[in-house]
Amino acid sequence: MVAVRRFWHVGINVTDMDATIEFYEKIGFEVIQDKELEDANLARAFMFEGASKLRFAHMRLPNGSADEALLDLIQWHDDRAKGRAEGDLIHPGLCRFSILTDDIQAEYVRLSDLGVEFLTEPQAVMDPDGVKGWKLLFARDPDGTLFHFVELIGVPATVG
Incomplete structure (x- = not known):
């Protein structure tokens, strides 16, 4: 067990x-x-x-x-972190964490208005069936940690 x-x-x-x-x-x-x-x-x-x-x-x-x-x-506090996070989407190791959303465009507009800087505009990636896929939106936090929003297309926004 x-x-x-x-x-x-x-x-x-x-x-x-x-x-x-x-x-x-x-x-x-x-x-x-x-x-x-x-x-x-x-x-x-x-x-x-x-x-x-x-x-x-x-x-x-x-x-x-x-x-x-x-x-x-x-x-x-003993030895403060310095510089920026080095993670990227290609090299081994933790490259990002994801936040699921139902409306990626609304989050893009809302957070852009609050000063969040995104690496791209929302991008769609579709399965070969052309019905299901994802919309992705990447950003970095103040120290450079990479994360992205994901909107599921053609499936409910729950993963089970």
Whole structure:
């Protein structure tokens, strides 16, 4: 029997927690938890030599269930993150996370008006049947973490 229960969160290191929270609130996420933590065991647990202080925030979309995955934002105080995220869509490793929407064009307009900069306008990718597919819209958060919105075409906006 497999003991795995569910996908819990995506961890994102940030350089400015307040700016990152404000950004993801524009997207539609809500803060579930925002804490400072000081514990000498952080270095061992997170394999980060000398770490003992951090601030973390958990964020979740408001219409989701309590079992849905969270954004786990982490700002280290001992040795701050520097630069920008290096993720892209081609190289191995985490390349993006996705947010499902029912109306990608409306999100594009709403968030553009709030100052969110997108990498492209919404793009459609269709299955060979020409009926089902996806609309995709890519953006980066304040530290460069890549994510995208997805609108399912020809199927309900639930994945089951």
